[in-house]
Amino acid sequence: MDQETQKIIAAHLRKPEGETGMEVAYYMNEGNAGMNRFAISKLTPETNHKVLEIGMGNGYFAKEVLEKIPFGFYTGFDYSATMVRAAEELNKDKVGEGRMRFLEGKAANMPFDDGSFEWVFTSNTIYFWEEPAKELKEIKRVLKPGGTLLLAMRPEETMNNIPLTKYGFHIRTKETVHNMLQMGGFTEIKTEEFSEEKEDANGSPAQLKTMVFNCKA
Secondary structure, three states, X not given: OOHHHHHHHHHXXXXXXXXXXHHHHHHHHHHOHHHHHHHHHOOOOOOOOEEEEEOOOOOOOHHXXXXXXXXXXXXXXXXXXXXXXXHHHHOHHHHHOOOEEEEEOOOOOOOOOOOOEEEEEEEOOHHHOOOHHHHHHHHHXXXXXXXXXXXXXXXXXXXXXXXXXXXXXXXXXXXXXXXXXXXXXXXXXXXXXXXXXXXXXXXXXEEEEEEEEEEEO
């Protein structure tokens, strides 16, 4: 894959747009399925809780989150208008039932009241936060006191082996993110790890690791 192609894909990983963005989202669903489902498995909401997912992409995994809250409500929030429209179409039955909604915007400035959610879940978004302290402050604001943040990411050693992460990605270590969460006022910070074998860009077997931070507002 040449550098220009890597740059284009990296830009769409940050903010998928148009037909290319839709295609990239499809491959993200496949490539990140294990990671997302591992993170979703750590969601343990009560049946009437409200869950916010930041960066849900085309909403492919939204119904799996909603299944965990039979009498609750799911909100998906994404930087990309293309992804919001795709998620609404893919989940139109649940949107029509009034149990799911999707909104566009930036995680550093979300249109929700203080304490709106018991859970916030985000996967593969922290690489694109220019000033994570702002996003974390906003996440803490929209969480109820004692609410839970689940933040999933690939660790530094995995990200450094993906060539296109040179373009616009902010790769952060486990220690750095832990410190960010502490500085942001989150408590009871725990991490869990998951590893799966995938093919790398050259088609060779590679270990992809996922790290999930689980903490309280």
